[in-house]
Amino acid sequence: xxxxxxxxxxxxxxxxxxxxxxxxxxxxxxxxxFQSYGCTVKRDRFGxxxxxxxxxxxxxxxxxxxxxxxxxxIGAMVTKVEGGGFLRFTAIGGLDARTLPGQAVLIHGRxxxxxVIGAKPPHLLTDQERKKTVPIDKLFIDVGLSYExxxxxxxxxxxxxxxxxxxxxxxxxxxxxxxxxxRAGVAALIFCAAELADRKHEANxxxxxxLQEEVGLRGATTAAFGLNPDLAxxxxxxxxxxPGLENNFSYKLGAGPALATGPNFDVDLFSKLKNAAAxxxxxxxxxxxxxxxxxxxxxxxxxxxxxxxxLLSIPLRYMHSTVELINIDDLAVCGKILSFYARSVNYxxxxxx
Amino acid sequence: xxxxxxxxxLSNLRGVSGAEAEVSSYLADRLEEGRFEVRVDSxxxxxxxxxxxxxxxxxxxxxxxxxxxxxxxxxxxxxxxxRAVGGIDSRILVAKRLRVGIHALPGVIGSKPIHLxxxxxxxxxxxxxxxxxxxGFKNHEEAAGYLKVGEYATFDVKCAAISKxxxxxxxxxxxxxxxxxxxxxxxxxxxxxDAAFTVQEEVGTRGAQIAAYTMEPDRALVVESxxxxxxxxxxxxxxxxxxGQGPAISLMDSTVMVDRQMRNxxxxxxxxxxxxxxxxxxxxxxxDGGAIAYSRSGVKTAVLSVPCRYIHSPxxxxxxxxxxxxxxxxRSWLDTQQ
Numbered sequence: 135x136x137x138x139x140x141x142x143x144x145x146x147x148x149x150x151x152x153x154x155x156x157x158x159x160x161x162x163x164x165x166x167x168f169q170s171y172g173c174t175v176k177r178d179r180f181g182x183x184x185x186x187x188x189x190x191x192x193x194x195x196x197x198x199x200x201x202x203x204x205x206x207x208i209g210a211m212v213t214k215v216e217g218g219g220f221l222r223f224t225a226i227g228g229l230d231a232r233t234l235p236g237q238a239v240l241i242h243g244r245x246x247x248x249x250v251i252g253a254k255p256p257h258l259l260t261d262q263e264r265k266k267t268v269p270i271d272k273l274f275i276d277v278g279l280s281y282e283x284x285x286x287x288x289x290x291x292x293x294x295x296x297x298x299x300x301x302x303x304x305x306x307x308x309x310x311x312x313x314x315x316x317r318a319g320v321a322a323l324i325f326c327a328a329e330l331a332d333r334k335h336e337a338n339x340x341x342x343x344x345l346q347e348e349v350g351l352r353g354a355t356t357a358a359f360g361l362n363p364d365l366a367x368x369x370x371x372x373x374x375x376x377p378g379l380e381n382n383f384s385y386k387l388g389a390g391p392a393l394a395t396g397p398n399f400d401v402d403l404f405s406k407l408k409n410a411a412a413x414x415x416x417x418x419x420x421x422x423x424x425x426x427x428x429x430x431x432x433x434x435x436x437x438x439x440x441x442x443x444x445l446l447s448i449p450l451r452y453m454h455s456t457v458e459l460i461n462i463d464d465l466a467v468c469g470k471i472l473s474f475y476a477r478s479v480n481y482x483x484x485x486x487x
Numbered sequence: 488x489x490x491x492x493x494x495x496x497l498s499n500l501r502g503v504s505g506a507e508a509e510v511s512s513y514l515a516d517r518l519e520e521g522r523f524e525v526r527v528d529s530x531x532x533x534x535x536x537x538x539x540x541x542x543x544x545x546x547x548x549x550x551x552x553x554x555x556x557x558x559x560x561x562x563x564x565x566x567x568x569x570r571a572v573g574g575i576d577s578r579i580l581v582a583k584r585l586r587v588g589i590h591a592l593p594g595v596i597g598s599k600p601i602h603l604x605x606x607x608x609x610x611x612x613x614x615x616x617x618x619x620x621x622x623g624f625k626n627h628e629e630a631a632g633y634l635k636v637g638e639y640a641t642f643d644v645k646c647a648a649i650s651k652x653x654x655x656x657x658x659x660x661x662x663x664x665x666x667x668x669x670x671x672x673x674x675x676x677x678x679x680x681d682a683a684f685t686v687q688e689e690v691g692t693r694g695a696q697i698a699a700y701t702m703e704p705d706r707a708l709v710v711e712s713x714x715x716x717x718x719x720x721x722x723x724x725x726x727x728x729x730x731g732q733g734p735a736i737s738l739m740d741s742t743v744m745v746d747r748q749m750r751n752x753x754x755x756x757x758x759x760x761x762x763x764x765x766x767x768x769x770x771x772x773x774x775d776g777g778a779i780a781y782s783r784s785g786v787k788t789a790v791l792s793v794p795c796r797y798i799h800s801p802x803x804x805x806x807x808x809x810x811x812x813x814x815x816x817x818r819s820w821l822d823t824q825q
Contacts, residue, residue, distance in 0.1 A: 220719050230601040230609055233582035236800040238644075238655070248649040250802040254721065255714040256576040257772040257799075264576060267610050274719045276796060276804055278653020301584065301643075304592045304633055308623030310584065377566060377619045378599035388625070428602070451621065452597030455582040459595060459621060 135328040140466055141302060143167060143324055144309060147317035148300040151240065153209030154226050154348045156293045157181065160205050160313075164320050164343045171327040173341060180356040183343035187327060191336035195481040198338040200363035200441075201326065201472055202354060202430045203319030203370065204347030207312065208454050210294040212241065219284045221249070221275040223294055227348030231270045233455045238297040239275060243288035248297065249277040298456045307388065307461050314458040316347070318448045318465055319369040322391075325469030330476060337364075337479040344430055354430035358437035365403060365442050365483060367475070368431035369468065372421055372447035374459070383421075385449040388461040390417030391468040392447045398427045398435055400442035406483075407444050410475040416467050421447060446471065488670045490810060494654060497662035498646035501586060503555030503572050503639040504690045507531055510551040510662070514669060514684055521673045531686040532698045537672055538679025545680040545824055546704030546786075547671070547817065548695060548775050549664030549711070550688030553657065554799050556580075556620070556640040558587065561631055565624030567594070569640065570615075573689030577615035579800045587622060588638035594622040642801035652731075652806045659805050660712035660798040661688065663813075667710045667793070670814050671821070678821045688775050692742065695775035699782035706749065706787045706824065707779045710817060712805070713737075713767055713792035727769035728794035730806050733757075734813040735767040737790035742777025749789035756819040762812050767792060791817065 135143070152160030161183045165175045168185035175185045183205070189196055208227030216222055221241065235253035240246050252274050254263070275294065277284060300311025323341045330339065340361055345353035347370075358366065372392045375384040385392045393411070395404050411418035423445075426432055431445040446468050451459040502510035511533045515525045518535055526534045533551070554573030561567060567587070571577070580596050587594040596618050601609070620640060624630040646656030668682045681702050685694035699707065717729040728735040736753050737745050757764040767790075780788040793813050796804040 216719060218717070218719070222719075228601045230598070230604070232578065232609060232612060233598065236579045236583065236797065236802055238802055248647055248655065250649075250655050250797065250804060252718050253576070253579055253797050253800050254716060254718075255798045255800070256574045257714050258716050258721070258725065258727065258769070259576060264578070265612065267578070267612050268720075272720050276718065278650040278655070278804055278806070283650075298584070301593045303594070303623035305623055305625075305629065310593065310595050310621075310623070373600060373603060375564075376597060376599075376621070378617060379603065452582065452595070453600035453602060455597060455600075457582050457584055457595035457597050457621075459597065459623065461623075 135325050137462060140321065140325055141462060144317060144321040145300050147320055148311045148313050151295045152205055152207050153293050153295050154206040154346045157206050157345050161343055164205060167324045168327055168341055171331040173327060178357060178360050180353055181345050182353045182357040185341040187330055187339040189336050189338040190334045191481060196338055197479060197481055197483055198340060198363040199476055199479050200340045200342055200361055200366040201323050202342040202344050202366060202368050203323050204316045204353065204430055205320050205343040206345050206348050208348050212288055212290055212292045212294060214290065215285050215288055217281050219279045219281045221288060223275060225270055228454050229270065232267050234273055235268065237456060240295050240297045241277060241288055242293040245287060247277045247287060249275045252276050296456045307463060308459055309462055310457050310459040312456045314450055314460050315371045315453050318371055318450065318460050322369050322448065322465050322468040325466060326472040329469060329473035333477060335477045337476065339476050347430055351430055351433040354433035358434045358441060362438055363441060366434040367444040367446060367472065368429045368434065370429040370447050371450040371453065373453060374449035374451040376451040385419050385421060387449050388463055389419055391464055392419045392421035392449060394421045394423050394427060394445035394447065396423040397425060398423060398431055399444050403442050403444040407471065407475055410478065411471045414474050416471050488673050490807060491648065494666055495646040497665055498656035498658050501641045502551055502553055503641060504552040504687045506639050507551045507686045511684060514665065517669060518672060523672065528697060528701060530694050530697050532694045533684040534698060535672060535682045543706060543824055544704045545821065546683060546702050546707040547668050547680055548683040548685055548698065548707060548709050548779060549668045550661045550685045550775055551665055552686055552689050554689050558634060558636055558638050560636060561627045563627050565626045565630045566619035566621055567630060569620055575799055578612045580618055581613055583801055584643040585620060585640045586643045587620060587640040588634045592622055592633060593643065594620045597621055644801045652808055653804055655802050655804050657801055659795045659803045663712045663793040663795060663805060663810060664710040666810065667814050667817060671818060678825060680821055685775055692773060692775045692778040695778040699779040699786060703783065704786055708817065709774050709776045709779065709790045711774050711790055711792040712795040712798060714798050715794035715796045718796060728765055728767055730794050730796060731808060732765040733763035733809060734816050735765050735792045735794050737767045739770050740774055741771050742773035743780045743788055745789050746787040749787055752823060753789060753791065753820055756823055757816050760815060760819040762816045764816060
């Protein structure tokens with residue numbers, strides 16, 4: 135897969151709607167790609183997408199490797215259809231109220247409506263108001279309809295997604311858009327599937343697009359149980375260096391994915407992934423995580439009798455906003471590291487070795 | 488004139504105060520199709536004369552500029568420092584996409600992710616000086632290769648119809664007013680008036696001052712977009728105007744006391760033509776009205792506005808029906824003045 139194909143994969147994935155609990159549109163796009171690269175796809179009972187690229191090892195000597203990226207995104211849900219034709223809403227996943235006023239949104243009612251999260255104009259603001267954040271429960275969505283018309287189309291509980299197509303920035307390396315957390319991870323898996331398409335590997339490789347990560351790693355929990363793989367690598371995003379992060383740990387965009395180390399991760403798997411990068415001259419940063427990683431790796435590690443788990447993360451600025459920003463090179467490098475690692479996995483690896 | 492298409496085209500143009508050329512040349516092109524002679528004055532106002540020269544000199548005016556940002560400096564890490572041009576609530580800038588500089592480069596204003604914030608941090612808005620424009624430049628040198636300090640940034644927003652009657656887009660303040668004037672110039676009518684598409688309203692009604700001096704009108708009608716706060720979380724009595732209730736006639740604003748006689752003429756013209764109108768129930772915020780009213784030895788001036796929600800933000804909302812009835816009211820009033 136060349137760079138422009140990768141950009142187009144990411145663009146389609148990022149544009150799609152996939153708010154946690156409402157991921158079908160994004161899942162179907164991902165499924166199409168995995169199929170085109172020789173994978174057998176199915177949805178498990180929870181709805182996770184499982185794409186199997188079969189290994190070549192003989193029965194009894196086959197191990198399975200799960201590569202998992204969550205496909206859900208943050209969003210919102212309608213809590214009230216209000217007089218005057220406005221909607222009130224609540225967050226799905228972690229939303230910073232300060233990023234919301236003035237955003238374009240889609241409301242997934244009986245049909246899809248375009249709307250905007252309203253903001254009082256500066257002319258009418260008091261000095262006191264300017265100094266305060268408007269909390270989410272005081273924000274509202276305007277769709278330009280009367281209450282009666284709106285009430286016929288939208289109900290309490292309907293999903294709201296952000297309306298933002300990704301955009302390649304001037305130097306053609308950076309992409310900004312919504313839901314790059316974690317469609318970037320899904321795109322890296324698809325890149326890996328493309329790398330493996332015409333190559334033989336001993337292990338069964340399961341690509342998993344997991345659901346509902348943003349509300350508590352739920353898809354990963356059920357997928358890990360259902361598949362019970364020998365090894366798992368989660369692919370997610372991590373905080374990229376950006377303004378306001380001086381005192382926090384963050385990772386450079388364009389310097390390769392971040393490979394996590396810490397209690398959440400298997401020591402042997404960590405060093406194998408590190409070697410997969412180093413042996414193939416692929417850049418990689420080390421991300422120490424002292425406890426809970428907040429990723430699907432957290433759920434996989436303690437499933438059934440335990441699954442050795444690793445984590446590769448793509449550095450991303452402005453996480454959980456409509457202007458998330460990544461470097462496309464990091465995505466390709468991440469996919470390559472995964473594919474080199476996947477090809478190296480055999481019966482000597484994993485918990486059952 | 489196709490109102491929907493024209494509104495979208497006007498709204499999508501980039502024209503922050505001091506850099507209105509894109510808007511002015513679009514208008515000039517449309518007016519040349521209508522065989523008008525247009526003139527651009529020293530500051531950049533676009534001036535047009537319609538019809539005969541004798542009789543009362545009527546001036547219609549609408550500002551072309553929009554609020555936006557100016558690039559002040561490049562940081563070592565390639566991020567851009569900026570300041571607002573015109574009145575922008577800096578809270579609206581967070582997590583927005585922009586078009587930056589004369590080549591309209593894509594850029595974003597991001598902020599510290601929620602995961603890394605301390606408890607309570609969300610309650611305090613980001614200060615404008617803690618926000619940066621990120622165009623994905625690796626360093627100062629790369630930024631300086633693409634952009635110059637002093638270039639402008641606009642919201643990256645495309646106008647869209649969101650319901651049968653409602654539009655969502657940037658810069659409706661005051662491309663809506665531009666549309667009203669353009670429509671009256673291009674339609675078939677026998678009205679005589681002068682039209683000024685002015686610059687730099689948002690930084691202190693600079694263009695209108697010059698335009699009024701040049702045109703020396705007897706009467707002026709400023710066509711604007713005004714805030715409608717007919718939305719939740721605002722007391723009804725503070726809404727100022729309401730969408731769908733027609734053009735808003737100003738009583739006064741921070742720059743001008745509207746001429747009472749003209750105010751009456753407008754209401755009489757509206758009632759005669761059966762046009763629903765409302766008063767702008769707010770006395771703050773300025774318009775080109777002031778600059779025109781005190782031109783030379785004074786000009787009788789009124790201000791009429793298309794009501795518009797969320798102005799000075801990336802997405803404002805207006806109703807096509809209000810646009811149409813504003814055009815109708817201005818036409819009816821002009822009729823009484825010929």
